[in-house]
Amino acid sequence: MIRWSPRLRAPAFWSAAPGVGAWLLKPASAAVEAIAARRRARVGERVSVPVLCCGNLTAGGAGKTTLALDLGARLRERGVAVHFLTRGYGRRPRARGVGTNIFGRGFPEEPLLVDPDIHSAADVGDEALLLARIAPCWVGADRVRSAQAAIAAGATCLVMDDGFQNPGLHKDMALLVIDGSSGLGNGRVIPAGPLRENPEAGLAAADVVVVTGEDRAGVSVWVEKRAPKGMPVLRAWPVMEPSVDLLRGRPVVAFAGLARPSKFFRALRERGVAPLRVVSFPDHYAYRRKDLARLARVALKLEATLVTTPKDAVRLPAYFRRHVTVVGVELAWADPDAPESLLDRWLEREVAAR
Structure with missing residues (x-):
């Protein structure tokens, strides 16, 4: 059995019925919820181009980056000068004292335009490198400054x-992404649960809800009962790229450092790929040499192919990445016309408003 002991993972009670752990952390959760509510009440600064935000209510794992990539690619195909904005989670600060504190207040930092040929995941975060493959991506804790830099560089619309x-930048359209299998977890706010804020407050701030994967948690019913009348609820499924079919019948060792690595492993099995071993790491994990050496030894012993996700691949050193098969995911929409109609409505509305 493979044993790793890297960084803390999300506690098990986040995905279970609220128990003792959640009860003991209730006062801390109340404080976090109050801070989130005060931030939510602030009015964001408007910029001169339309801003679309892909966000979620929980601490990772819902698929917001996959959605941002999908919509960004569609905008590029239209010939729109779209730029991405992201905080660059998991990156190292570019100067002493740079970053955000627990209250979300930013310290001065110049926005950085990501260059995949120069920057590493440690410099800008793994998600930023993936976004930069589709369109220019700006990293920075201050979203307003990042937006201004992007506009100065020629952006005609922004995807967050x-x-x-984050209250700093006004969102012209906010898409709330919820994973259908995990839903809202135990329904508690961090640290008693996985929620970043009161879920009903978050839902009220959204313009569209996108439910990803099978809705085992009853997300659609929850949204229908609580959302403003007429709020669109779109459905989409993460689907592995066709290259995964080449792995069928081959011995495989799969590893992933995601908010929910089990989603990747389950998706492999659903496509007929049965890993001999699966190894989970925390989200945004910075792989160490000893981690890679262990993975290599296991794969060599089992005469198996190492398989991981694009998000993990950008965190691997080049010498190791050459020996790993990378399998990405795309979004398959229940209504193939839905994302295009969404973008039409967003862009036409904002052009008219400006």
């Missing part, structure tokens, strides 16, 4: 990956 709870 995360930042749903």
Whole structure:
């Protein structure tokens, strides 16, 4: 059995019925919820181009980056000069004292335009490198400054990956992404549960809800009962790229450092790929040499192919990445016309408003 002991993972009670752990942390959760509510009440600064935000209510794992990539690619195909904005979670600060504190207040930092040929995941975060493959991506804790830099560089619309709870920049359209299998977890706010804010307050701030995957948690029913009348609820499924079919019948060792690695492993099995071993790491995990050496030894012993996700691949050193098969995911929409109609409505509305 493979044993790793890297960084803390999300506690098990986040996904279970509220128990003793959640009860003991209730006062801390109340404080976090109050801070989130005060931030939510602030009015964001408007910029001269339309801003679309892909966010979620929980601490990772809902698929917001996959959605941002999908919509960004569609905008590029239209010939729109779209730029991405992201905080660059998991990156190292570029100067002493740079970043955000627990209250979300930013310290001075110049926005950085990501260059995949120069920057590493440690410099800008793994998600930023993926976004930069589609369109220019700006990293910075201050979303307003990032937006201004992007506009100065020629952006005619902006897509935010995360930042749903960030009050600095006004969102012209906010898409709330909820994973259908995990839903809202135990329904408690961090640290008693996985929620970033009161879920009903978050829902009220959204313009569209996108439910990803099978709705085992009853998300659609929850949204229908609580959302403003007429709020669109779109359905989409993460689907592995066709290249995964080449792995069928082959010995595989799968590893992933995601908010929910089990989703990746389950998706492999659903496509007929049965890993001999699966190894989970925390989200945004910075792989160490000893981690890679262990993975290599296991794969060699089992005469198996190492398989991981694009988000993990950008965190691997080049020498190791050459020996790993990377399998990405795309979004399959229940209504194939839904994302295009969404973008039409967003862009036409904002052009008219300006």
